[in-house]
Amino acid sequence: MSTTPAAATGGPAVRVRGATRRFAGAPALDDVTFDVAEHSVCGLLGRNGAGKTTLMSLLAGHDRPDAGTVEVLGEQPFENARAAGASLLVRDDQRYPDDFHLAHVLRVGPLFHPAWDAALAAEVVERFRIPSKPQVKKFSRGQRSALGILLGLASRAPLTILDEPVLGLDATARGHFGELLVREVSEHPRTVVLSTHLVDEVERVLDRVLVLDHGRLVLDAGVDEARDRAHVVLGPAEAVESATAGLRALSSRRVGGFLELVLEGPAAPATARAARAAGLQVRPAGLQELVAALGAGDAEPPATPRPAPVPSATPAPGAPR
């Protein structure tokens, strides 16, 4: 899905200014400021503990900031009936009442969301093969994620927030999720905020990405813009170092005699030509690589095929975190 500013019909759906949240004195979110355009799909990326779930809790009114402001659809969300009725946050560890079954979820959804689509809910049940007999608490990890997707999509909540929606899903189910999300957002425009560690899996459905690291917002950009934020040069170490001398590296990884650098900004045509002439690979950085380079990715991000087992990535000296 491309970035579609035109889809933003009435100002930002989410407006966060200087939001800070501390737990036991330690900041989980630190002075975070951003907007999310109405009817856009925003990816919230970052490592475990980066502050993603805390931020989503603030957006849904499940929690409130110690400092700063949060507005959702023009309302502060905490203990606000109008905002609460217009948003839905499904957590990765979403809890359900004792003895809850699929039928109960299907029964209570429409009580809270008037736009609930029962046909869509039935389609999700079928596509994701959500079982009806076992209690929800006995669901597998993937089945719980599928149930969360059902709630999120069928609710048609104007602000739908999904915390790790594809966690534990198999590849087929992840494909279903992407397809349904694209279809839903195009046919029934709404604002979606979703967090994930599987950046590559959901990249195509995102309009915008927010990257958090240690509670701070380190990247807020459209997906296309984010892709232009960095490029990768890979090859024999000496040749890479020679070709990229003077360029700002966000991260580096050395395997044997090979070196992979994630460099800030798009590759300059002349530099890219020279590097290729020297037998080096030059390509735009993927979103996952950019997130990793910003110090916010998983310790071992997926990388270009290489001749030996991959050690952990290390940020280049002086690289921003």
Place this chain on the structure above:
Amino acid sequence: MTTTSAPGAAPGAGRAARGPGASAVAVLRLQTTKRFETFGSPLVVLGTGLLATALVALVVWRATPAGSGTWVEVSRGLQLVLWWLVGYMGYNGVQSVATTFPLALTLGTTRAAFTAGTVAHHVLVSAHVTLVALALLGLEQLTDRWFTGVHLLDSRLLGDGDPVRLVAILFLSQLAALSLGGAFAAVWVRHGPRVTFASGVAVVLVLALVAALVVPGVADLAGAFRLWWLSVLAVAVIAVCALVQTLALRRAAVR
């Protein structure tokens, strides 16, 4: 870092729609969506308690000389139904808050609406069981103690067959148990297990202190005791628990 994806656009005030999720009625329907657990299980507990009372009376009848009447007195004195229902309602009260609150917030409701809907749920469940028990008491009296003389609901602690007292005792005791469970669960949701444990210890200590103060005059108190004292105490417990639930959940975050 600040980046605005819709530059210059003012937040659209009032664009959020008020959904039915904001109402306590939706929460009440969420609480009652497990129909058997809500309306069937308490009746199973009630029926099992009555059956157990009858079985104990049967054993006593077999163990005592014919015509002694001991088994009738035993059945009148047994209060299994009351204690079993109170225990079950305590659990029910805990789960009505501890595991339902996170889903209610997820679906989109306010804490105030959740508390109001949950209290209404507690009242509904207590009234439901009480009405069934009242009907059974009527049946018990119509059938001259189930054609055998055994006292199941026409027992001492349940009002000696007085329907008004049965209703007051059963309704208030169940509602108090549900409210206590809900209050402790709300404290657990808000403050976690340690504060909940400390609260339980504090309640026990306060009760022990009150008991120590009252014991010297217990004989006088027993002489002057009126059943409505318990009603007032139950209403006070219910009110305090509702207040605790409201205060605890008012700032509770789901994490």
